[in-house]
Amino acid sequence: MGFDVLFLISEVAGFAKTGGLADVGYAFPKALAEYGHNVVVVMPRYYVIDRNNLEHIPRSLSVRLGKDTLWFGVFRSKLPGSEVDIYFVDYEAFFGRKGLYDDGFVPYNDNAERFIFFSKAALEVSRSIGFRPDVVHLNDWQTSPASIVLKYNDYFRDSVVVLTIHNLQHQGFFGKEKFELLNVDSKHFNPFEFEALGGLNLLKGAIAVSDAITTVSRRYAKEIETPEYGFGLHEHIKAHSFKLFGILNGVDYNQWNPQTDRFIKCRYDIDSLENKKECREELISLFGLKIGDDEPLIGFIGRLVKQKGIELLAASIEGMLKDLRVGFVLLGSGERWAENFFSSLASKYPDRFGCFIGYSDELAHKIEAGCDMFLMPSLFEPCGLNQIYSLRYGTLPIVRAVGGLDDTVRNYDPETKEGWGFKFWDANPEALFNTIAWAIDVFRNDKEGFRVMQKRAMRLRFDWSASSKDYSDVYTWARIYKRLKGG
Structure with a gap:
């Protein structure tokens, strides 16, 4: 009816x-x-x-x-x-x-x-x-x-x-x-x-x-x-x-689909996942980063406000850049202190951290396609959409287990290889740091498990x-x- x-x-x-x-x-x-x-x-x-x-x-x-x-x-x-x-x-x-x-x-x-x-x-x-x-x-x-x-x-x-x-x-x-x-x-x-x-x-x-x-x-x-x-x-x-x-x-998969996305360097799907590497290389080039193939690229897109866990990220990201051999790209705007902090971090670590203050739909698509993982450390998240976009792009989400993030992301089980992301529960910098360190270890040392998760994630559908x-x-x-x- x-x-x-x-x-x-x-x-x-x-x-x-x-x-x-x-x-x-x-x-x-x-x-x-x-x-x-x-x-x-x-x-x-x-x-x-x-x-x-x-x-x-x-x-x-x-x-x-x-x-x-x-x-x-x-x-x-x-x-x-x-x-x-x-x-x-x-x-x-x-x-x-x-x-x-x-x-x-x-x-x-x-x-x-x-x-x-x-x-x-x-x-x-x-x-x-x-x-x-x-x-x-x-x-x-x-x-x-x-x-x-x-x-x-x-x-x-x-x-x-x-x-x-x-x-x-x-x-x-x-x-x-x-x-x-x-x-x-x-x-x-x-x-x-x-x-x-x-x-x-x-x-x-x-x-x-x-x-x-x-x-x-x-x-x-x-x-x-x-x-x-x-x-x-x-x-x-x-x-x-x-x-x-x-x-x-x-989500609208007509807009968020790596097979048809007009913004990305090379289109891809499950059967052509190797093309994702070209999107990663383009993103690295756009931000002028210098990271190796065994160093994952993690993305963040969102408002730079407390709800999004931005304080947790600010308290732990410099340690990640120093100790974890990882690259980051960030797209967003919000509280003035956060804009200034991440902008200065990009100047301090230009080879590992890229930052764009503001919003660009084109860049958002490039980040979803070009990153290996996507970070959402929210203090609370009613639904969240970027983690769902990320799944479609084979960009594994790292999330705090709240709201829609908990509903849509299943934690990786290294024994069974089940799951399609990485979750943490405690709202503190240590939990965030340790979960990212775990995700990086899987990316670097469990390549088969990581690729299986990517393909499983890309098969998921959360449409309307x-x-x-x-x-x-x-x-x-x-x-x-x-x-x-x-x-």
């Missing part, structure tokens, strides 16, 4: 991206459509999205934001490679900025206004085009306001709300005075819904009022019910665990087809639950 799905998200790859959420926004709606659902996506029209590449919808719409009425424009396009419509909310005062959520370092001080407005505007777009959704699918705190706003709009009386939590760390916490921007009954500002520590918590409220909640891996669904990973909401989430489902994100079925089941569950509770 296909559903009409209104998919609200704050970023979509191909239009505006800060991280993995955008990759989900790009691939997941297309997969839902292929599964048989009728999907409409709505996102903000940020400054980085050229309106000249979009179709202008000749109408002006308005929503209430507290005491004000705001008028906005609408643009339309298609998700690349599909017939899925994507609509853009155009309001220059909120979205005509270079950054999506911050100026590069500090969050915008009107983010409450920006995303409460966007959530309301997205619902109005749906109404204006005559799209009456069976399911309103929300993603993270930026779209959470829609969970309660639509309950005051008769147009959505039959719609169920499904909320996906991609990262619980970010909750949309603001001063209590921002609650009035929602234009809903003040009874919802209570400790069981939108109030937290005297302020407004948009994600907390959406967890309470949504008909179903999903997270992006099974392990993460369990982790967020604990104090360590619950970021203050673990008890709240436990109270709603009956409607919580862990569904692993998929299985996830789309699971989400379809959740949509059905949510509709039954809504009827039973008399919603």
Whole structure:
């Protein structure tokens, strides 16, 4: 049974991206459509999205934001490679900025206004085009306001709300005075819904009022019910665990496939894995490294923030470069100290450490193809996508066993040769160092086992087809639950 799905998200790859959420926004709606659902996506029209590449919808719409009425424009396009419509909310005062959520370092001080407005505007777009959704699918705190706003709009009386939590760390916490921007009954500002520590918590409220909640891996669904990973909401989430489902994100193998990748030096697959060596040589040359064939090249791509385990890496990497005969390449940006630290490290060890501060999609593909192993030492990782990309490229992941990393990587067993990666559990530099040392030893002294793992990894598939079925089941569950509770 296909559903009409209104998919609200704050970023979509191909239009505006800060991280993995955008990759989900790009691939997941297309997969839902292929599964048989009728999907409409709505996102903000940020400054980085050229309106000249979009179709202008000749109408002006308005929503209430507290005491004000705001008028906005609408643009339309298609998700690349599909017939899925994507609509853009155009309001220059909120979205005509270079950054999506911050100026590069500090969050915008009107983010409450920006995303409460966007959530309301997205619902109005749906109404204006005559799209009456069976399911309103929300993603993270930026779209959470829609969970309660639509309950005051008769147009959505039959719609169920499904909320996906991609990262619980970010909750949309603001001063209590921002609650009035929602234009809903003040009874919802209570400790069981939108109030937290005297302020407004948009994600907390959406967890309470949504008909179903999903997270992006099974392990993460369990982790967020604990104090360590619950970021203050673990008890709240436990109270709603009956409607919580862990569904692993998929990846788009049309974009991440060494057999067809247009960015890499030499394409390859399981039967031509020897071609991967040319990709490694190109990457070494790009960064000007000088490492031998028996010295592995390890890659890192990600935000340089605490969540990604960047402090563990900073505390141990110089010892690795000195003692382990290994090369590293790093692509990312984030906290200023980390950018400075890794940049200076590249100057200190130019033969062994390559660093690019920023982001390049082309370079990301070259790193996935050219490295022997890929490092993700995250303190927590709801799903993670790069470890899944790495598997497809025969680039064995070295990960901390949390969230989706634990779900997707099986630890190598030297006795049976089973597994397809290397895992560690303790969040300390010693555990990271020792695991990398072990992985290097396998690379150098157990070549057969390493090659077997590479081929096993390349056969694995974590695409969206299985996830789309699971989400379809959740949509059905949510509709039954809504009827039973008399919603």
